[in-house]
Amino acid sequence: MLLNRRHKAILFVTLVISGCSLLLGAEVRETLGLMLLGIALAWAVGSDAASKVYAHLKTASGTVYSWIRTPLAMAFTGAILGAVLLYSRGNPVLVVVFMCAAGIFLAPLTPPPPTNIWLKSLVVLLAVMAFLVGTSLMISTDLISSNRYTERFGQLAVTAVLTFAVGFVWLSKGWSLIERGISAAPATEVVTAAGAPKKVWGQYISLFLGVLVLTLWLSLLAWSASSDWEYAPEKMSNTKGNNLFVQFGFVVLLAAWPYAAWRRILDRESNTELRYMRRHRRTSAVLGMLFVVALSLAITFGVQNGSDRQMTEKIQAIAKGLGSVGTKIGAIKQRELQTTADYIQAYSEIDSLLPEYEAKLKECTDAFQEARQLDESRGIINAQVLYKSHKPEVWKDNFEVLDLMHQIDSLTKQEVQTARNMASIPQRDQPEYWKNEFRPLLVQQDDLGNKLRVVVARIQSPPK
Numbered sequence: 001m002l003l004n005r006r007h008k009a010i011l012f013v014t015l016v017i018s019g020c021s022l023l024l025g026a027e028v029r030e031t032l033g034l035m036l037l038g039i040a041l042a043w044a045v046g047s048d049a050a051s052k053v054y055a056h057l058k059t060a061s062g063t064v065y066s067w068i069r070t071p072l073a074m075a076f077t078g079a080i081l082g083a084v085l086l087y088s089r090g091n092p093v094l095v096v097v098f099m100c101a102a103g104i105f106l107a108p109l110t111p112p113p114p115t116n117i118w119l120k121s122l123v124v125l126l127a128v129m130a131f132l133v134g135t136s137l138m139i140s141t142d143l144i145s146s147n148r149y150t151e152r153f154g155q156l157a158v159t160a161v162l163t164f165a166v167g168f169v170w171l172s173k174g175w176s177l178i179e180r181g182i183s184a185a186p187a188t189e190v191v192t193a194a195g196a197p198k199k200v201w202g203q204y205i206s207l208f209l210g211v212l213v214l215t216l217w218l219s220l221l222a223w224s225a226s227s228d229w230e231y232a233p234e235k236m237s238n239t240k241g242n243n244l245f246v247q248f249g250f251v252v253l254l255a256a257w258p259y260a261a262w263r264r265i266l267d268r269e270s271n272t273e274l275r276y277m278r279r280h281r282r283t284s285a286v287l288g289m290l291f292v293v294a295l296s297l298a299i300t301f302g303v304q305n306g307s308d309r310q311m312t313e314k315i316q317a318i319a320k321g322l323g324s325v326g327t328k329i330g331a332i333k334q335r336e337l338q339t340t341a342d343y344i345q346a347y348s349e350i351d352s353l354l355p356e357y358e359a360k361l362k363e364c365t366d367a368f369q370e371a372r373q374l375d376e377s378r379g380i381i382n383a384q385v386l387y388k389s390h391k392p393e394v395w396k397d398n399f400e401v402l403d404l405m406h407q408i409d410s411l412t413k414q415e416v417q418t419a420r421n422m423a424s425i426p427q428r429d430q431p432e433y434w435k436n437e438f439r440p441l442l443v444q445q446d447d448l449g450n451k452l453r454v455v456v457a458r459i460q461s462p463p464k
Helices: 005-023 028-046 046-061 063-087 092-109 117-139 142-150 150-182 201-231 241-268 274-333 338-375 392-423 429-460
Strands: none
Touching: 028 429, 063 092, 063 150, 063 338, 092 201, 092 338, 117 150, 117 241, 150 241, 150 274, 201 338, 274 338, 338 392, 338 429
């Protein structure tokens, strides 16, 4: 079976998404399942039966059907939105992608509204109600997630409506223009332009620049949204309603640039000539790959950045708790301890703090181990290479600090045990015992403390 354009497009997107999922640390079985679903979708959408059904839905007529077609389409769109919101925990990138696709897909299926203002208002009202019912019914299948992310779902619903409108009104035209550029022109098409053909290289340059600017801007938005979603999906973003409308308006203006350039190219280079059709297909393929790969990388880096933000916040919280207990132990050690009784009392207090300190030290070590494993598992595409702190010596210094802290903890336990032993012998023998048994431990403690301060200073003031 030969692959048509729908097969190739869906398979390409499936492979890109599967590759990104592997880079994000997904298991092989999850990625394999995603690929199988993508292949099944490509087979279903690209089949001749699906094409015939889609064509029949576009051309079907009838009084009842013309009235219910728009509400049915909007109910289907609402169900898509509810599923995406629910099962992605409100991922804004997926919401935008699926709603754009829904707008492009449903635009040819929806007839123009009636000319009568009252009938038009009734159709719009029914469509909005169908959209809300479809979304609500899908979200209600999981009340736990819907209650947890209620505010975020509400905000993204506004984004979804705007995105669907853009896909329905604007992107559907762009998709038709792309199909025009990669499809063979009818044999009856006649080029009406008179005189010598106009040069189009300037339009090709404008097209590439327009797509590049649009891709970079959308990649920046996708990176930011993916990072915030991975970091804290339950939190609302700071984007207000007015800013949201401005963002959509700006994106539409940017998209108008390559749209106009591509339309001029197709007007001047008819696909009746084979060389022009080949050029248009190559241009569409190159720009399409640039757009998809750039967005995929932006989403990958964004998710990694959000995960790193989570890990950084986790390590900072653990380190804060560890530092709090360590400060208490350090304050006890720095007292003016003049007699053996002072040492016995001080280290009995330290003994009560050691379990908490050791638990937090282990928690901190585990967190650093998890962070390093996360870094090493990402391979080539790793957002951490963009950070100033991502250097091999930083990991080495961090684990050296943890190793020194473990040594100090072990030494402190020896001091506690030595102080306990000192308390069990007669008081007259305690000074000699302190000199022979306890004082060497204090010398080791000072040596380890100096080493720790050197490494910490190196981390806080790395060489340029």
